Amino acid sequence: MARRPDPVALYERLQADDLDGALLAGLMDYVPDAADACQLPGHADLPDRLQAVQRQLQRAWQARERYRDRAVRLARRDAERDARRSPPPAPDHTPALPSAAAAILARAKARAAAPRGS
Template identity: 60%
Template sequence: MSASPVSPQHLLDLVLADDLDAAVRAGLMDYVPEPGKAALTPAQSQVLIEAQQRLQRAWAARERYRARTARLARRAAEREARRAPPPAADSKPALPSAAAAILARAKARAGGSPSA
């Protein structure tokens, strides 16, 4: 994130001041406790780790929300496409010409001889 490593104490100060944006920019998500170095107490390290976990959960929730929103929009568009009337035909008959002729003859016979 940053060129020079930021001290864990500075990260802790930012987190405790509730300036998470600055803490993230300073390298909060890259923080790994180093047991050999006593820069922070275990309780202070835990504060940073919990802040990392809260941010990761929040970012994951935001991503799930965005995916859900996109999925719902896609489904709504598909539903609207199914509801839309079909495009107007180019003044072609609905039936092929041979079928239309057969239907016309059948209608003529049915209408022409009522005493069948």
């Protein structure tokens, strides 16, 4: 069984503005117990405060995830829009002439190459 995080240590770290330390000490694994309210004299609200910080962190992490998802979605839309706006790529080779046009061109070249005046 996993060791239960010490609520007093978590509270003290939060009071010292050591959020990273509180997270490493198991803040997000904290589950309130009836005896927690009596562990720190003068702070009967200790379980409520720890749970409030848990909820605040969860909301912040969810907001960060939504922001990241939105950034990915906007980047994808921008790429799709840019792809629609850009001209199609130029072909690597010249297109073949239709057979009738090729025959006319061949006759014209043959006449131009023939010696004149004979």
